[in-house]
Amino acid sequence: MVTDFTPLWISLKTATTATVITFFIGMAVAYWMANYQGRAKGIIDGFLILPMVLPPTVIGFILLLIFGKNGFMGKFLAEFDITIVFTWWATVIAAAVVAFPLMYKTARGAFEQVDGSYIEAAKTLGYNDWNIFWRVVLPLSWPGVAAATILAFARALGEFGATLMLAGSIPGKTQTVPIAIYFASEGGNMDKAFAWIIIIIAVSLFVVVFSNMWTGKKYSAISKVRGN
Amino acid sequence: MGLLVDIQKDFADFSLTVNFQVDQRPFGILGASGSGKSMTLRCIAGLTTPTKGKIILNERILFDSETKIDIPARHRKIGYLFQNFALFPHLTVEQNIAFGIRQLPQKEQQQRISEKLQMIQLDDLGKRFPYQLSGGQQQRVALARALVTNPEVLLLDEPFSALDNHLRRYMEQELIEVLKRYEGVALFVTHNLEEAYHICEQIMIMDNGKIVANQGREELFLQPPTYAAAQLTGCKNMTEAIPANEPNTFVVPRWGNVTLCASQPLEEGHKYIGIHAHHIVFVDQSKQSKLDNVFVCKVVSCEEGPHTVAVYVRIGDLQSMSDGYHLQIEVYKERWREISNDSLLYVHLHADKLFLCS
Numbered sequence: 001m002v003t004d005f006t007p008l009w010i011s012l013k014t015a016t017t018a019t020v021i022t023f024f025i026g027m028a029v030a031y032w033m034a035n036y037q038g039r040a041k042g043i044i045d046g047f048l049i050l051p052m053v054l055p056p057t058v059i060g061f062i063l064l065l066i067f068g069k070n071g072f073m074g075k076f077l078a079e080f081d082i083t084i085v086f087t088w089w090a091t092v093i094a095a096a097v098v099a100f101p102l103m104y105k106t107a108r109g110a111f112e113q114v115d116g117s118y119i120e121a122a123k124t125l126g127y128n129d130w131n132i133f134w135r136v137v138l139p140l141s142w143p144g145v146a147a148a149t150i151l152a153f154a155r156a157l158g159e160f161g162a163t164l165m166l167a168g169s170i171p172g173k174t175q176t177v178p179i180a181i182y183f184a185s186e187g188g189n190m191d192k193a194f195a196w197i198i199i200i201i202a203v204s205l206f207v208v209v210f211s212n213m214w215t216g217k218k219y220s221a222i223s224k225v226r227g228n
Numbered sequence: 229m230g231l232l233v234d235i236q237k238d239f240a241d242f243s244l245t246v247n248f249q250v251d252q253r254p255f256g257i258l259g260a261s262g263s264g265k266s267m268t269l270r271c272i273a274g275l276t277t278p279t280k281g282k283i284i285l286n287e288r289i290l291f292d293s294e295t296k297i298d299i300p301a302r303h304r305k306i307g308y309l310f311q312n313f314a315l316f317p318h319l320t321v322e323q324n325i326a327f328g329i330r331q332l333p334q335k336e337q338q339q340r341i342s343e344k345l346q347m348i349q350l351d352d353l354g355k356r357f358p359y360q361l362s363g364g365q366q367q368r369v370a371l372a373r374a375l376v377t378n379p380e381v382l383l384l385d386e387p388f389s390a391l392d393n394h395l396r397r398y399m400e401q402e403l404i405e406v407l408k409r410y411e412g413v414a415l416f417v418t419h420n421l422e423e424a425y426h427i428c429e430q431i432m433i434m435d436n437g438k439i440v441a442n443q444g445r446e447e448l449f450l451q452p453p454t455y456a457a458a459q460l461t462g463c464k465n466m467t468e469a470i471p472a473n474e475p476n477t478f479v480v481p482r483w484g485n486v487t488l489c490a491s492q493p494l495e496e497g498h499k500y501i502g503i504h505a506h507h508i509v510f511v512d513q514s515k516q517s518k519l520d521n522v523f524v525c526k527v528v529s530c531e532e533g534p535h536t537v538a539v540y541v542r543i544g545d546l547q548s549m550s551d552g553y554h555l556q557i558e559v560y561k562e563r564w565r566e567i568s569n570d571s572l573l574y575v576h577l578h579a580d581k582l583f584l585c586s
Contacts, residue, residue, distance in 0.1 A: 117314040120275050123301040124308040125328035125377065135327075139318045 002195045006172045007180040010091065012203070014139065014176060017159040018095035022152050023121035025038075025096075025101030027145065031133060034111040057099060060165025067166065069094070088165035091174050103152040110144020111137060138221035146215040150208060231381055231413045235271055235291070237264075237282030244268065244437040254407050256428030256445075258421055258460055264437040265417045272415070274301035285413075287579075299390045307379035311386045313370040315358040319347075320565055321356040321369050328377040334427050344372040347406070364395050371406065380486050381413045390396040390425060398534075421462055425449070433457045443488045449504075451492075458502050458585055464556040465508070467495075469501035469584065478584075483554040484544035489520050490582040497586040505538065505558040511574050512565050521577040528553040530564075537564045541575060569572050 020207045029048065033041070051059050067084040079086060084090050114137050122132045138145065160178040167174035169183060177200050185191040230251040237244040238507040244264040244475035259265040270276040272283055272290075274478055276386055280293040285306075290299045315324050325341050332340070345351050358366055365386060374382060387403070388396045404427055407414050416425050425430050425445050433441040433448070433456070441457035452458035458466055467490075477489045488501065516522045525541040532538075537560075540553035557575065567573065 034232075043344075051264070115312075115314070117310050117312060118316060120273075120301075121308065121310060121314040123275065124273055124304075124306055125373070126302045126331075128302060136316065140316075 001194055002199070003188065004171075007175050007177045007196070008150050008199060009172070010045070010088070011157060011176040011178075011200075012161045014091045014095050015153055015159075018099055018156040018159075019153040021070060021092070021096045022103045023149055024101055026148070026152065027107050028106035030104050031111055031137070036109050043113075044148075047128060048104055049101045051097050052105075056098060056159070056161025057165060058092060060107045060162035063090075063094060063097065063162060063166045078082070082155065085170045086174065088167075088174060091159075091163050091176060094162040094166045095159040097153040098159050098162055099156040103148045106148030106151060107145050109139070109143035110148065114146065115142045143215055150211045153207060154204060157200070157207075229286055231272070231286075232282070232284040233272060235268075235278035235283060237267060237271060237276065238279045238409075241455045242437055244271075246434070246437075247437055248432055248442055250413050250415060250430075252411070252413060253430060254416060254428045256424035256431040257415065257420070257434060258424045258431055259417075259434035260419055264433040265434050266417075268434070269308070269385050269415065269417055272381065273306050273383055274299060274304050275308075284461045288474075305377070307374035307377060307584045309367075309370055309374050309382070309384045309387050311389055313366050313390070314356075315366055315370055315373070315580065317358055320355050320357055321350065321361070324358065324369055325373050325376050327373060328495050329411070331446075333556075340376050344376050345376075348372045351571050358531040363391050364399055366469065367391065367399060368402070373401070375410070378403065379412060381415065382407075382410060384414065384416045386418055387416075388418070388420075396423070403427060421460065425577055433460050436461070452502070452585055455500050457502075458583075462504070464505040464513070464558075466500055466502040467500060484542065485545055486523055488577060488582060489579055489585060491579045492582070492584055494584055498584040500585050501582060503555075503577055503582050506536075506555045507578065508555060509576050509578075510557070510559065510563070511576045512570075513574055515576065516574060519576055520579055521582075522574050525555075525573050525574065525575050525576075527568075532561070536560055539564070541573070543575070 025106075033045065033048070036044075064085065065071050066091070067077075069075075074084065084093065106217065118136050118140065119132055138211045158178060161177070163174070163176060164179055164182075167201065169179045169213045175183075179198055181193050181196045181200070184190075184196065230249060230280050232249050234247040235244070235585050242264070244267050246268050257265045257268065267276060271278045274290065277298060278291060278293070281291070282289065283291040285304075288404060289295075289297050289298060290304055316327065319327065322341055322345075325344055326337055329337055332472055338352065339356070342351070342567060345354055345548045348371065350365060351370060353361065353365065358369065361369065367390075371387075384403075388399055391399060403584060407427070416424065416427050429445060431441075431443070431445050431448050432439055435456040440454045440460075441452060443453070448457070449452070449461050452461050452463065455466060467480055467482040469480050471477075471494050472479050474489075476491070476493055477487055478494070479485065479487050490501070511519070511522060523543045525543050528540045528542055539557045539559060541551070541555050541557060542552070543554045555575065
């Protein structure tokens with residue numbers, strides 16, 4: 001059975017941190033892409049979606065190339081005595097990269113749904129782009145952005161392949177629940193694997209149900225408006 | 229003082245060229261959809277950038293392509309009433325009205341909001357959300373939100389198009405009252421000529437990106453300067469006119485080749501003659517010798533409306549089997565019942581009511 005709960009804390013901490021990072025970066029990129037009309041739109045979108053389409057091991061390998069000893073980010077960070085590979089930050093980076101496309105794509109769809117006349121009304125009422133985003137676009141697209149955040153969190157929590165490649169499986173440091181499950185079942189410790197599976201199902205269900213309840217109220221108000 | 233607009237906006241398949249000046253009286257822009265009237269408003273508000281030209285408001289340059297001045301929409305001090313009202317669905321009525329004056333001190337905000345709520349007679353509904361309001365109430369809130377910032381110009385983009393017919397006339401009256409007290413420039417865009425006539429003293433007509441008329445409403449309806457303007461003011465009878473030998477007389481080939489005499493001489497460039505459907509009257513035969521422009525006619529068909537009947541007639545040739553009609557005449561039902569059984573009908577095209585245009 002499970003006696004050491006550190007994989008759960010590592011998983012939750014990793015997924016939460018990765019979600020916060022993807023939330024802001026994903027939203028910024030989504031908003032920029034929603035307004036970008038240039039020719040390269042399709043190509044840029046393709047690159048941004050790539051982490052979702054590629055096998056996680058490929059993502060892990062690419063991240064190793066970037067953050068490894070000879071990678072450009074690895075070298076740059078080494079100047080400040082920072083190493084990423086096989087540390088807790090590696091689990092965060094792997095989870096954030098893999099969760100990013102879900103956040104970006106879903107949020108962008110939500111932003112594009114916002115009627116342009118609301119934005120124009122805000123402009124004539126003296127608002128700059130930054131304030132329009134926070135006071136008009138984000139509140140109106142909130143159900144979509146909330147859904148994007150939940151999806152990103154769920155994906156970050158379940159991340160396995162890229163995390164294993166970039167962060168390894170160091171108990172108490174980088175071993176997340178999915179990795180603990182893999183090594184428990186490979187080591188023949190089926191009871192332990194089973195216990196972790198129950199835990200991760202409970203956590204995932206709780207997060208999704210809780211956030212549904214949380215956004216439910218706002219969502220119904222806005223969908224009423226849309227239906228009108 | 230006022231607003232001066234002299235701009236050009238080019239698109240791949242459309243080009244807008246307008247040049248006009250507006251003073252403090254309500255100014256109407258009338259045109260069919262796609263005529264460029266809304267685009268003109270967008271350029272003034274700064275939501276679309278013109279290709280070239282200039283826009284000057286009360287001596288303040290909003291846009292000038294030569295000196296590369298382009299004040300962003302948020303600094304133009306222009307109130308915009310959108311076609312769909314664009315009320316923020318996540319904010320209450322009060323928050324919607326307060327949206328443009330958040331930089332003011334709380335006390336002043338409160339004062340202005342209650343003042344505007346009073347103006348639109350929605351004092352008790354300040355805490356409601358837009359979806360809890362009727363169409364007319366939503367429109368009033370949108371008007372209050374646009375006016376609360378004390379804009380120098382108020383742009384109204386087909387504000388009644390989302391409302392029911394019976395509500396329209398009522399909201400028109402309200403708007404006229406509001407505009408009386410408003411001290412800035414008001415520009416009203418519509419495709420409905422009655423609306424334009426009720427609200428605006430000066431009306432500009434646009435067609436295919438160009439101005440085809442810009443004058444006082446009275447004159448515009450009596451003497452439309454161009455064919456397109458006449459059509460947009462609802463004139464149903466328009467055709468080519470050829471000057472005849474005597475002064476002020478014209479041969480009209482399409483109306484059974486009759487000769488008409490008008491009170492107005494033919495000016496350079498005038499090619500068409502027209503008369504409004506309700507200006508043509510049916511007279512009895514005895515008048516034929518006393519009046520000009522009285523002709524015997526044959527009824528081709530008629531179409532009943534709620535109060536009037538549209539009668540389509542051919543002038544002259546009573547034997548002809550052709551279905552084509554020459555004139556559309558609008559008469560009150562009562563009058564039509566009196567005369568429709570007469571064996572011969574005569575129409576009178578009063579010389580004062582005939583107009584010539586290019």
